[in-house]
Amino acid sequence: MDDATVPHTAATHGTRAAGPHAAGAHAPAPAAPAAAPGPHAALLARHRAVTPAWLATYYREPIEVTHGEGRHVWDAEGRRYLDFFGGILTTMTAHALPEVTKAVAEQAGRILHTSTLYLSTPMVELCERIADLSGIPDAKVFLTTSGTEANDAALLLATAYRRSNQVVALRNSYHGRSFTTVGITGNTAWSPTSLSPLQTLYVHGGVRTRGPFAHLDDAAFTAACVADLEDLLGQAEGTVAALIAEPVQGVGGFTSGPDGLLAAFKEVLDRHGILWISDEVQTGWGRTGDHFWGWQAHAAAGPPDILTFAKGVGNGLSMGGVVARAEVMDCLGANSISTFGGSPVTTAGALANLRYLLENDLQGNARTTGALILGRLRTAAPGLPVVREVRGRGLMIGVELVERDGRPSARAAAAALEHARERGLLVGKGGRHGNALRIAPPLSLTEAEAEEGAGLLVQALREADREVGGKEQTP
Incomplete structure (x- = not known):
């Protein structure tokens, strides 16, 4: 396991026991002490130590969201994300409204x-x-x-x-x-x-x-x-x-x-x-x-x-x-x-x-910006065999992902989630088989942000499509 799963302790990085090289023989130089875990890895280790094993977190390396403004949030390392999930559809209007x-x-x-x-x-x-x-x-x-x-x-x-x-x-x-x-x-x-x-x-x-x-x-x-x-x-x-x-x-x-x-x-x-x-x-x-x-x-x-x-x-x-x-x-x-x-x-x-x-008629805004995102995703979908269906209305949009044989693909959804985060976009995941992406930004989303987020998501879906097998076709 890596440093994110096992905290460094005296048990794992303690002094060596006395042995054949302990008394002045030609012993190899002692290994440099392992670097202390960074604050992010340390927080993850503490989280896992005190919370239930069934308490789910997103991403291979879970992030800590420290602050937000409008439709954007920042993590503890200072990275900025366009938020297309709103804390599970909870940040309805905007962060720090x-x-x-x-x-x-x-x-x-x-x-x-x-x-x-x-x-x-x-x-x-x-x-x-x-x-x-x-x-x-x-x-x-x-x-x-x-x-x-x-x-x-x-x-x-x-x-x-x-x-x-x-x-x-x-x-x-x-x-x-x-x-x-x-x-x-x-x-x-x-x-x-x-x-x-x-x-x-x-x-x-x-x-x-x-x-x-x-x-x-x-x-x-x-x-x-x-x-x-x-x-x-x-x-x-x-x-x-x-x-x-x-x-x-x-x-x-x-x-x-x-x-x-x-x-x-x-x-x-x-x-x-x-x-x-x-x-x-x-x-x-x-x-x-x-x-x-x-x-x-x-x-x-x-x-x-x-x-x-x-x-x-x-x-x-x-x-x-x-x-x-x-x-x-x-x-x-x-x-x-x-x-x-x-x-x-x-x-x-x-x-x-x-x-x-x-x-501010955010319902009307959800209708307009949601239609924009749906349009972009549906235009890209025919060139992405990994996408079985783009569905939803307003700012409640689902993208169902499958393997090449049509079986629900949780691994494709997990890959798309990771690739979106790497590009600065947060989305959710769901479905009976964990194979659907959930897109639900704050309802004050601007058209420019809708365009940006849809473009980032299409890029993430292309990467996920490559991972489940084969290159995407050009629409």
Whole structure:
């Protein structure tokens, strides 16, 4: 192993034991002492010593991001990167956005924490704004500290309201890392245990271009998935509480069914009284460009019964939440509070962030700059056999990579990730087989930055294509 994996210690670089050369014989000159590890290697060694082995990091040599501005970040060695992943879709507007920084500093100067046992003007104002934006009638909002916690709360509401622990989820889905949300995650790469307090049934529809229905047109695909749902519900014993779905699957590789699929599902759900939970942790706040919420691509059946959100609204602050109509939100019979949900600091920052997003039409900007990136990638794709598909909408773009025989290629995705970083571009990775790149820059991305990032990504894909075998063809 190299210096990045094994710290230098007295055990590895100590004095030599006495031996045949110890007493003045013609002993070779002692080796020069090994150089001390640099600060980066030392931090990596410390990280590995005190954090779980399953805590993933990107890159062969993980980087420490120390500061950012706009759409750029810098690492501890001073290297500058164009950020096309935003801390897993969390830096929604920009790094070090002055409006958010100012709001957080001013609130921190007054009081950092109170809890939901006390009234809070920033919390109430944020909840009012989100309830209004949600599209859910008679909406109430419960704030949490993460998307995982938001989905946990949504499942608690649905199962209590329906008095059932049966939940329908989509295949290839991801909803969080807690014990409950792992139990409804259809992407087994992110599901470390089969134990769960829920009985989960999985339905087709999350992936359009793979699986048994991939050959069908959109209308037939939707009909087949609806038939699958009907059959599933026919086999379920007793009452099903809810169907939870990401309008665009995030960790799954930015995949989705056709527009209108979830609306068709909702028609079936409504006949059975089953709730629809829309997981908007990654798709919300205008990221897809065409819509403010992902569910609005399926709006024919109206809004979901429950909506969950997180990530982008805090722009890096720990923020999530649940929106539901009052009848559902108020169904719990026990007392409850949130110690950190609705914190004065996070809600003040989120309010400033949301205000900036709306006043500067960042949804429209996502539509424009996202179309530019998609166009560049789709133009290059025919000359890159490693690229099976370029998909997405707005600034939520996936690139699926394969081997020459069409099998999903995790090694190609890993190579592209490395080559992009070497060129000064940060992107994400996902997919059931770890073979999809995820592109999700802050929504304030400029057209010049979109052009630059797309060009760097195409270069990285060409290098990855060479590594999986053969030279790329010229389009």
